[in-house]
Amino acid sequence: MIRFEKVTSDNFEDVINLKMKDSQIGFMENNLYSLAEAKVFDYLEPRAIYNDQELIGFMLYYFQPNGVVREMGPGEGVHEIHNDGMDYVYFKRLMIDQCYQGKGFGKAALEEAGRFFKKEYPSIGFIELMHYMDNETGASLYEAAGYKSTGEVRCTPRPGTDDEYDEELVRRVYFEE
DSSP, X not given: OEEEEEOOTTTHHHHHTOOOOGGGTTSSOOHHHHHHHHHHSTTOEEEEEEEXXXXXEEEEEEEEOTTOOXXXXXXXXXXXXXXXXXXXXXXXXXXEOGGGXXXXXXXXXXXXXXXXXXXXXXXXXXXXXXXXXXXXXXXXXXXXXXXXXXXXXXXXXXXXXXXXXXXXXXXXXXXXX
16 A cells, blocks of 8 residues: 655655666656755655555655745746646655566556645645656656646756756646536
8 A cells, every 4th residue: 555654764764765767867856855855945745655664765746825926946937827726736756766666656656646635735626747758658657647738848957957958748637626
């Protein structure tokens, strides 16, 4: 069973030691960077992803209330203008350790995250995420989990670069009213 736990002194080392496949490096920042980012930008929520008692991944997200304008972190832009007048959760990062990929854990984590977010933030109308246009594995996973393209493409900085930008496709999954 997939569950999400806060990153604490007990699981910190294990979370930062989770590894992406070599082919995925460059599609997102590593977990240590994400945890540092969450420390600096207090609206970000980091969580360790477990399958029963086994740590399998990491996620980073934030709740975006309708109409709230705040200082955003690197590469974020102003997402509240894209909210369709609804509260939402922005799913900033999802990573599944390379040892657990290809076993259905990514899709299960996305689906369970939807239930988790709706329970934590009952007012949300949707969950949004973005992925690089050349991230075919991510695109396939998000599509399989019900995240549909909005057709919007945003220009964002490539992780680890100062002046390289890429286009990212926006995807959303809406909740039924």
